[in-house]
Amino acid sequence: MSGRPINPGAELHLGKLRSVPHLGSVTLRDYCGTDASISRAARVSYGRHNATRTESDDAKLIGYLMRHRHTSPFEMAELVFHVRAPIFVARQWMRHRMASINEVSLRYTEAAEECVMDVRGLGPLCADPDSKDSKQGRGEPLTVGAITAADTAQAAWGSFGFALDLQQSDLEYKHARKAGISREQARVLLPLATMTEWVWKVDLHNLLHFLGLRTKPDAQREIRLLADEIAAIVADAYPLTWAAWVEHVRDAPRISASAWRALAGIVDADRLADALAALPDRERREILAALTAAWSAGDAR
Ligand SMILES: Cc1cc2nc3c(=O)[nH]c(=O)nc-3n(C[C@H](O)[C@H](O)[C@H](O)COP(=O)(O)OP(=O)(O)OC[C@H]3O[C@@H](n4cnc5c(N)ncnc54)[C@H](O)[C@@H]3O)c2cc1C
Numbered sequence: 001m002s003g004r005p006i007n008p009g010a011e012l013h014l015g016k017l018r019s020v021p022h023l024g025s026v027t028l029r030d031y032c033g034t035d036a037s038i039s040r041a042a043r044v045s046y047g048r049h050n051a052t053r054t055e056s057d058d059a060k061l062i063g064y065l066m067r068h069r070h071t072s073p074f075e076m077a078e079l080v081f082h083v084r085a086p087i088f089v090a091r092q093w094m095r096h097r098m099a100s101i102n103e104v105s106l107r108y109t110e111a112a113e114e115c116v117m118d119v120r121g122l123g124p125l126c127a128d129p130d131s132k133d134s135k136q137g138r139g140e141p142l143t144v145g146a147i148t149a150a151d152t153a154q155a156a157w158g159s160f161g162f163a164l165d166l167q168q169s170d171l172e173y174k175h176a177r178k179a180g181i182s183r184e185q186a187r188v189l190l191p192l193a194t195m196t197e198w199v200w201k202v203d204l205h206n207l208l209h210f211l212g213l214r215t216k217p218d219a220q221r222e223i224r225l226l227a228d229e230i231a232a233i234v235a236d237a238y239p240l241t242w243a244a245w246v247e248h249v250r251d252a253p254r255i256s257a258s259a260w261r262a263l264a265g266i267v268d269a270d271r272l273a274d275a276l277a278a279l280p281d282r283e284r285r286e287i288l289a290a291l292t293a294a295w296s297a298g299d300a301r
Pocket of ligand 1: 096209
């Protein structure tokens with residue numbers, strides 16, 4: 001093979017702004033590699049990276065790599081994004097250390113306008129109002145329509161006060177700048193809703209890890225909406241890897257050894273062969289081996 005591998009799915013998205021209203025945007029700026037680059041890298045393991053392979057061979061190999069957490073071939077593909085988001089989203093985003101970042105500096109530039117949050121989405125703390133355990137997330141949006149006596153003041157504050165508070169911080173920042181305060185000091189007046197932007201280079205393995213955490217329902221809605229935009233790009237650019245990740249990681253249950261042994265205990269051995277018939281041979285053998293190990297552990301049967 002000569003020349004740079006072109007990724008048709010990534011090319012579709014290159015340079016196109018994907019905007020989330022009232023929140024921010026992501027744009028794919030550059031990429032490296034295709035699904036075939038990943039499977040070719042994996043085949044180096046057994047010295048056969050130059051052999052001709054079909055897409056279905058690649059799909060099988062990528063599925064195997066994903067299922068067995070043989071992750072380094074997925075690091076061979078890389079993507080570069082330009083992201084715009086409020087600072088509170090950026091703080092969560094940048095906890096993902098396995099990436100390269102360059103962010104706009106509020107020492108060198110004036111603060112951009114604040115992110116105008118969609119105040120209709122304001123909600124109380126608990127995702128489940130009956131649960132005393134929920135310490136994060138939010139419940140149903142507070143709407144002016146759903147008025148109870150206790151909600152009225154909060155809903156009114158949500159609609160007007162929230163936006164006013166943001167405007168007030170912006171005015172204070174501008175006032176400080178007008179008074180000659182340096183940018184690096186005036187910025188301490190800005191709210192977490194202030195927009196920021198950064199270039200983000202990440203390999204596909206770590207990007208999938210990011211998507212696994214940040215597209216889940218327990219991730220904050222604002223980062224989730226932007227992560228969903230990135231997910232749509234990845235699904236087009238690396239369709240075989242995406243399908244394997246959905247099948248073997250994202251939608252695959254992660255359970256403890258005790259839970260697995262308990263479940264294995266109620267599996268009907270006679271009906272097992274039929275139930276597993278649709279799976280690839282190797283996967284079926286692996287599941288049977290795991291079940292046999294659980295049964296022989298003693299507490300399953
Ligand atoms: C719903 C949710 C709630 C959260 N709540 C909080 C919170 O309350 N407080 C808080 O501080 N954080 C919180 N986080 C952030 C979380 O703890 C992680 O820091 C963040 O998700 C990044 O994940 P990561 O470290 O796996 O990813 P990355 O930093 O991208 O790292 C990827 C992988 O590389 C390896 N790695 C990276 N750096 C190191 C290292 N120094 N040593 C060893 N291995 C390393 C690890 O295997 C890691 O999984 C939350 C995240 C989510 C999704």
